[in-house]
Amino acid sequence: MIVANDLTELIGHSPVLKIKTVRPDWDLYLKLESFNPSGSFKDRTAWGLISAAEERGALKPGTTIVESSSGNTAKALAMMAAARGYRFIAVVDKHAPADKLNAIRVYGGELHFCVDEDDPDGGHLVDVRRETAKRLAREIPGAVNLDQYDNPDNPRGYYRLLGPELLGQISRIDVFVGTIGTGSSLSGTSRYLKEHGTTLVIALEPKGSAHFSPRGHGYFISGPGYPPGAKLPKNIDHSVIDRHDVVSDAQAFNTMRFFAAKKGLLMGDSGGMVAYYAMKHIRGIAPGPDRKTMVLLVGDGGESYLSHAFNETWMIENELLDPSVEKELAAFYG
Ligand SMILES: Cc1ncc(COP(=O)(O)O)c(C=O)c1O
Structure with missing residues (x-):
């Protein structure tokens, strides 16, 4: 058990949960990053960015x-800024769930909204947000x-923290999915994992996202x-990604549920x-004598996500509730 002198020392050290499936030839592990102080692996991002900036003065x-x-x-960043005595302004848009925005405010962060007036949902405005953040930093x-x-x-923060942490918990990782x-x-x-024996890295994006397919569309x-x-x-870094695939809103949200x-x-x-994709990937490979490990x-x-993916009314309104996903998952995860 860690006893920390500073909140930021609690970043990382997240637990791993081994989950059962119908496939005994696979060891399947979930790295649960919700155990970070602000509730996500982005604490590692905040630590990587802020500590490097502090070192540079x-x-x-x-x-x-x-x-x-x-x-x-x-x-x-709002959590770390509160802990270290900085002012923090988050440049956001309406694509972010209300619960995340409320948490930023609770940590004392200020919200600067970018809105597309022509879009009834306010828009998913990454480029506008990035430019606005640069402009505010100049002003x-x-x-x-x-x-x-x-x-x-x-x-670099993930290379230095998360890679070694995972290999300290699971000595051999064949397939890594994020x-x-x-x-x-x-x-x-x-x-880091590839330098230490991982053979297959799979990158997932939402169906509609444009990392690997420029003709995307909206998604939740x-x-x-x-x-x-x-x-x-x-x-x-495309050189460390061996395969990529997409998961739809309905598949992801019904898996969360x-x-x-x-x-x-x-x-x-x-x-x-990742939990939906793992089922799809493993089902596509015939059972074999060799045990494989997937993280x-x-x-x-x-x-x-309590006000959208976990809100049944919102799921129905957006035609996302899909009982067939639960059936598929029950047949694989039990
Ligand atoms: C829950 C969650 N998963 C995955 C990602 C993607 O992480 P990255 O920006 O490191 O690609 C994010 C980014 O905000 C996230 O919040």
């Missing part, structure tokens, strides 16, 4: 940090934009993904994506 007590985020990075004296999308300190937004968590972790998943037309982040109601595990959207990176917990 770019942050002094009271410095304003401005960052564009889909929610979890801003929540993590506010001494302010800093840490740029989670292109700043190599973001994936999701991509900025691409930093998957790229940094996978680079809020953590992973990149909207069509947006400038892609530099932090995604299945794990909460049938397994007692409250996971966020990336958890729903799924679950970015956050389900508390931030």
Whole structure:
């Protein structure tokens, strides 16, 4: 058990849960990043970006940090800013779930909204957010934009923290599955794992996201993904990704609901994506004599999704409730 002198020492050290499936030839593990202080693996991003900026002397007590985020990075930066005495402004849009935005406010973060007036939902405006964060950082004296999308300190934090932590928990990892937004968590972790024997890295994005298919469309998943037309982040390292695939909103959200109601595990959207995909991947491979180990990176917990994926009325209104997903999952996970 860790006894920390500083809240940020509690970042990382997240537990791993081995889950049962109908396939005894696979050992399947969930890395549960909801156990980080602000509730997601983006605490590792905040730690990577802020500690590197502190070492460079770019942050002094009271410095304003401005960052564009889909929610979890801003929540993590707001937490660290509160703990370290910085001012924090999150540049967000209406694509972020209300629960994540409320948490940023609770940590003392300020919200700067970007809105597309022509879009009834307000828009998914990554490029506008990024430009706005840069502009605010220029306009506010001494302010800093840490740029989670292109700043190599973001994936470096995962290479230094998450990769070694995983191999300390599970000595052999054959297949690693994660999701991509900025691409930093998957790229940094996978680079370390590949240097230590992992043979297959699979990157997932929401159906409609434009990382691997430029002709995307709208989607509700809020953590992973990149909207069509947006400038892609530099932090995604294609050299460590062996395969990519998509998971739909309905598949991810109904998987989150299945794990909460049938397994007692409250996971966020990336958890729903990786757990659905693991079933699909393993079912597609004939049972064999060799045992294989697969690790799924679950970015956050389900508390931030109570007003949409876990809200039955919202699911019905958006035609996302799909009992066939639960049937498939029950046949695989039991
Ligand atoms: C829950 C969750 N999963 C996955 C991602 C994607 O992570 P990355 O930006 O490191 O690619 C995010 C990004 O915000 C997230 O919040």
